[in-house]
Amino acid sequence: SPSGTGDNKENEVKVWKFAHIRPAGSVSDLDFQAFAKDVENRSNGSLKLEIYPASQLGDYTVVQERVSIGDIHMQVAPVGTNLDKSFGITSAPYLVENWNQARKVYASDSKLNTAMAEILDKNGMKLIAVYPLYFGGIALVKEPKEPGNADVPKNIKIRVPPIKSFEKTAEALGYIATPLPFAETFTAMQTGIVEGAIGAGAEGYYSNFKDLVKWYLPLNDHFEMWYMYVNKEEFNKLSPEQQKALLDAAKAMEEKRFRDAEQQEKEFEGKLAAEGIKIVEFTDAELAAFAKKTREQVWPLVKGDYGEKLFESIVKEIQ
Amino acid sequence: MKPRNWIQRILDRLLSIQRGVTFVLALLITGLVVFQVILRYVFKAPLMGIEEMLLFPIIWLYMLGGANASQQRNHIECGVLTVYIKRPRTMMLFKIVKGLISLIVSLWLSYWAYWFFVYSLTRWKLSDLLYIPMFFGESAMFIGLILMLVYAVIELVGYIKDFGNSSLTSDKEELKC
Amino acid sequence: MLTIVLLDVILLVILLIMSVPLPYCFGGALLFMSIFGGVSMKSMMLWGFNQMISPVLLASPLFILAGTLMGESGIAKRLLDFVDSFVGRIKGGLGVISVVTCALIGAISGSGFTGVAATAPVMIPRMVEQGYPRGYATSLITVSSILGLLIPPSVIMILYGWVTETSILACFLATIGPGVAITIALSVMNLIWARKFDLVLEPPMPPAEKLKQIVTRTWYALPALLMPIIILGGIYGGVFTPTEAAGVAAFYSIPVGFLIYRSLNRKNFYKMTFESSTSIGAIMTMIVFCLMLSQTYVMLQVPQAIVKLFFDFTQNRTLMLIIINLFLFLVGMIVNDATGMILVAPLLLPLVKELGIHPIHFAAIMGVNLAMGGVTPPYASILYLGMRLGKCEFNDILRPTLLFLAFAYIPIVFLTTFWPDLSLFLPKLLGFM
Numbered sequence: 001s002p003s004g005t006g007d008n009k010e011n012e013v014k015v016w017k018f019a020h021i022r023p024a025g026s027v028s029d030l031d032f033q034a035f036a037k038d039v040e041n042r043s044n045g046s047l048k049l050e051i052y053p054a055s056q057l058g059d060y061t062v063v064q065e066r067v068s069i070g071d072i073h074m075q076v077a078p079v080g081t082n083l084d085k086s087f088g089i090t091s092a093p094y095l096v097e098n099w100n101q102a103r104k105v106y107a108s109d110s111k112l113n114t115a116m117a118e119i120l121d122k123n124g125m126k127l128i129a130v131y132p133l134y135f136g137g138i139a140l141v142k143e144p145k146e147p148g149n150a151d152v153p154k155n156i157k158i159r160v161p162p163i164k165s166f167e168k169t170a171e172a173l174g175y176i177a178t179p180l181p182f183a184e185t186f187t188a189m190q191t192g193i194v195e196g197a198i199g200a201g202a203e204g205y206y207s208n209f210k211d212l213v214k215w216y217l218p219l220n221d222h223f224e225m226w227y228m229y230v231n232k233e234e235f236n237k238l239s240p241e242q243q244k245a246l247l248d249a250a251k252a253m254e255e256k257r258f259r260d261a262e263q264q265e266k267e268f269e270g271k272l273a274a275e276g277i278k279i280v281e282f283t284d285a286e287l288a289a290f291a292k293k294t295r296e297q298v299w300p301l302v303k304g305d306y307g308e309k310l311f312e313s314i315v316k317e318i319q
Numbered sequence: 320m321k322p323r324n325w326i327q328r329i330l331d332r333l334l335s336i337q338r339g340v341t342f343v344l345a346l347l348i349t350g351l352v353v354f355q356v357i358l359r360y361v362f363k364a365p366l367m368g369i370e371e372m373l374l375f376p377i378i379w380l381y382m383l384g385g386a387n388a389s390q391q392r393n394h395i396e397c398g399v400l401t402v403y404i405k406r407p408r409t410m411m412l413f414k415i416v417k418g419l420i421s422l423i424v425s426l427w428l429s430y431w432a433y434w435f436f437v438y439s440l441t442r443w444k445l446s447d448l449l450y451i452p453m454f455f456g457e458s459a460m461f462i463g464l465i466l467m468l469v470y471a472v473i474e475l476v477g478y479i480k481d482f483g484n485s486s487l488t489s490d491k492e493e494l495k496c
Numbered sequence: 497m498l499t500i501v502l503l504d505v506i507l508l509v510i511l512l513i514m515s516v517p518l519p520y521c522f523g524g525a526l527l528f529m530s531i532f533g534g535v536s537m538k539s540m541m542l543w544g545f546n547q548m549i550s551p552v553l554l555a556s557p558l559f560i561l562a563g564t565l566m567g568e569s570g571i572a573k574r575l576l577d578f579v580d581s582f583v584g585r586i587k588g589g590l591g592v593i594s595v596v597t598c599a600l601i602g603a604i605s606g607s608g609f610t611g612v613a614a615t616a617p618v619m620i621p622r623m624v625e626q627g628y629p630r631g632y633a634t635s636l637i638t639v640s641s642i643l644g645l646l647i648p649p650s651v652i653m654i655l656y657g658w659v660t661e662t663s664i665l666a667c668f669l670a671t672i673g674p675g676v677a678i679t680i681a682l683s684v685m686n687l688i689w690a691r692k693f694d695l696v697l698e699p700p701m702p703p704a705e706k707l708k709q710i711v712t713r714t715w716y717a718l719p720a721l722l723m724p725i726i727i728l729g730g731i732y733g734g735v736f737t738p739t740e741a742a743g744v745a746a747f748y749s750i751p752v753g754f755l756i757y758r759s760l761n762r763k764n765f766y767k768m769t770f771e772s773s774t775s776i777g778a779i780m781t782m783i784v785f786c787l788m789l790s791q792t793y794v795m796l797q798v799p800q801a802i803v804k805l806f807f808d809f810t811q812n813r814t815l816m817l818i819i820i821n822l823f824l825f826l827v828g829m830i831v832n833d834a835t836g837m838i839l840v841a842p843l844l845l846p847l848v849k850e851l852g853i854h855p856i857h858f859a860a861i862m863g864v865n866l867a868m869g870g871v872t873p874p875y876a877s878i879l880y881l882g883m884r885l886g887k888c889e890f891n892d893i894l895r896p897t898l899l900f901l902a903f904a905y906i907p908i909v910f911l912t913t914f915w916p917d918l919s920l921f922l923p924k925l926l927g928f929m
């Protein structure tokens with residue numbers, strides 16, 4: 001239909017491609033389905049979101065570029081550092097230590113998110129919500145030596161994502177960082193090429209590795225935060241009503257998620273335990289020691305990648 | 320005669336470069352993969368970044384290998400209709416049509432590969448660990464497709480020439496069939 | 497939208513039949529989808545690039561390189577002699593040797609081509625000499641060569657595991673059962689059939705001499721026999737991933753060829769590496785455009801439409817499985833194994849999951865069907881190569897091939913489909929399920 005008059009624009013039904021990385025039917029997928037329904041309702045059926053779960057449209061870093069190009073309308077996922085290295089800051093090791101800090105640092109009007117929104121905007125994307133997942137940890141197939149003491153070398157090979165901060169964090173915590181493609185991690189753990197993994201949290205390990213791992217160490221090594229963004233041009237093509245519907249639904253989802261996330265993290269630890277996986281309990285002192293050591297060792301190596309000024313200002317905000 | 324020799328020489332040169340590079344890349348990739356296994360299994364000290372380093376030779380091997388296949392006319396084909404075409408002239412016409420289709424598709428693909436080439440150049444993304452410009456890998460798509468396009472042109476020109484030459488002798492052959 | 501996709505598939509088939517090079521067949525179908533399906537091409541090259549650089553996918557080209565180098569290093573002849581020293585004197589024994597050798601070659605190569613290329617030049621003349629009809633010999637070796645896709649390592653299983661995110665190791669194990677069953681079926685069929693031929697058998701050997709022969713031939717075959725042990729032992733023993741195993745295999749074949757079999761020299765080493773880089777290029781450029789085409793179907797949500805279409809048509813599980821097998825057979829007729837895998841696996845996986853079929857079981861079902869595709873005309877790449885190497889006409893090879901397929905192969909396809917344990921026994925035993 002022609003896009004001439006304002007009336008037409010309002011009534012024009014838009015169907016958007018909306019990608020995310022979790023399998024269909026997972027907790028997050030159900031959240032996004034509810035979100036899509038909410039958008040449709042709020043827009044009186046004029047904005048429909050077609051959901052592409054399980055990275056069907058490509059790895060999240062690729063989809064991020066595809067959103068930036070405009071072939072895919074929106075995604076919710078971690079931000080990939082392919083377009084800008086500063087995005088790495090969102091999963092910096094021990095940037096935050098607990099949920100209270102996380103709620104502050106990752107709030108939508110926080111310094112961090114304003115900065116992220118700016119970079120996304122520079123790349124043709126508009127940030128519309130964040131979606132907090134969990135604090136990360138390490139999952140292992142065998143018992144670690146003194147898991148509470150980072151200074152004891154564990155002599156255990158763990159799979160690390162191909163990101164410098166995770167490599168250095170694994171080493172700081174006493175493990176042998178082993179790069180492997182994610183697709184090969186499951187079988188690598190099965191055959192013993194690696195004996196564990198870092199880079200996910202209870203939910204991630206539960207959905208991918210529950211049949212294999214025997215130990216879970218909730219070290220809070222990073223905070224898993226997803227960003228929901230849309231292509232800016234496509235967003236501008238929406239009618240004001242459609243834009244409002246999208247933004248309001250996103251805001252509502254974000255608020256609900258911040259309320260649910262901490263509880264859900266506990267639930268997934270419970271699910272892991274129900275599978276017979278031993279959850280190692282750490283004392284506050286131990287957690288503080290992990291954080292201290294990692295910050296001392298890893299931050300100097302990675303803050304240059306994030307942009308030193310930005311990183312320092314965010315760290316200052318926490319203290 | 321002279322310009323033709325000149326073009327031929329450039330093409331020969333291009334081909335020997337293509338061959339040499341793909342040979343080196345195949346061995347380099349094998350070597351890097353084995354090297355990582357030894358580092359991890361024997362020395363328990365795997366190197367981060369080998370995977371990332373690998374992607375550059377990998378994509379060049381694939382795309383230059385594709386160009387080699389075009390040059391050797393060794394791309395996988397179905398080949399069923401060619402079994403049934405008996406008359407040489409029909410076969411030649413058929414090959415021209417086939418070559419033309421390949422050329423059109425090749426041109427269209429090259430256009431989008433060019434789009435990606437420019438995109439890659441303007442974005443200038445860096446790889447995660449080693450900060451190698453992704454352009455050095457992403458440009459392989461365009462270069463490889465351009466080479467394939469060149470060979471598609473040569474192939475089509477060859478078919479048309481064959482057809483032209485055959486028209487002189489066609490009457491005799493037609494009688495034989 | 498399904499109409500557009502259907503038209504696109506028809507266009508693809510026309511381009512295939514016209515012998516347009518495969519990358520351009522998919523390119524042409526992609527062009528159609530871009531114009532009539534409204535799929536944007538802007539990010540497609542980027543997407544294709546990122547698919548191609550996947551380290552998991554790298555296993556396929558490396559296994560191609562390993563297979564080519566091994567083929568040239570004279571390993572096939574050593575394996576033949578080795579198997580020959582055990583079954584040489586039985587009537588029809590040479591046919592069984594060919595089948596078993598193809599299976600063994602399958603254990604060191606990832607595709608069917610390597611098997612045919614390595615065994616046919618050595619084996620067909622020998623069989624003809626003993627009195628087997630040329631067409632029969634060529635057909636037997638060609639049909640047996642597709643075992644290379646079922647006995648691990650296997651390029652199509654790597655592709656399946658990759659596009660469906662299933663454990664590649666489990667997929668490898670899943671096709672062993674059907675592969676062994678086909679080896680047995682072909683051997684038995686050959687023994688029965690060979691009674692009709694007037695075969696000249698070698699005179700029996702004195703036991704002492706025979707023993708000596710077995711020992712020497714085993715010794716010479718050892719480096720070749722070690723290869724699958726290194727590959728599979730290394731993979732399942734936690735030394736390396738399937739991709740790395742392919743690298744190790746390629747690496748291993750170099751000293752074996754140069755030093756032990758001495759059939760590799762500097763000149764043909766360069767030639768073989770270049771030749772395999774050409775096949776790698778031909779396959780990978782085909783794969784990248786095939787992937788892009790498949791992605792346009794995913795973007796138009798074709799898999800969901802297929803699930804719906806099937807369930808609207810019937811709810812009967814058995815009937816649906818038969819239809820899926822027929823469909824895969826048709827796919828195998830018109831495209832090669834790798835293409836079939838990439839194009840069809842993501843489209844059908846949601847459907848078979850709905851039917852309650854385990855993805856690893858489906859790996860085996862797709863494996864046996866698409867491997868068979870290598871010898872089913874019109875697109876029968878392995879059959880055509882076999883014909884060229886065996887120097888025989890399509891008419892000579894057609895009858896025996898159809899009979900082998902009908903009585904040895906297709907029954908196993910159905911066995912694989914309706915008896916899950918044939919494929920799932922090993923993955924379960926080794927703890928992959």
Ligand code: NA
Binds near residue numbers: 601606607647
């Ligand atoms: Na194989």
Ligand code: NA
Binds near residue numbers: 829872
């Ligand atoms: Na076929």
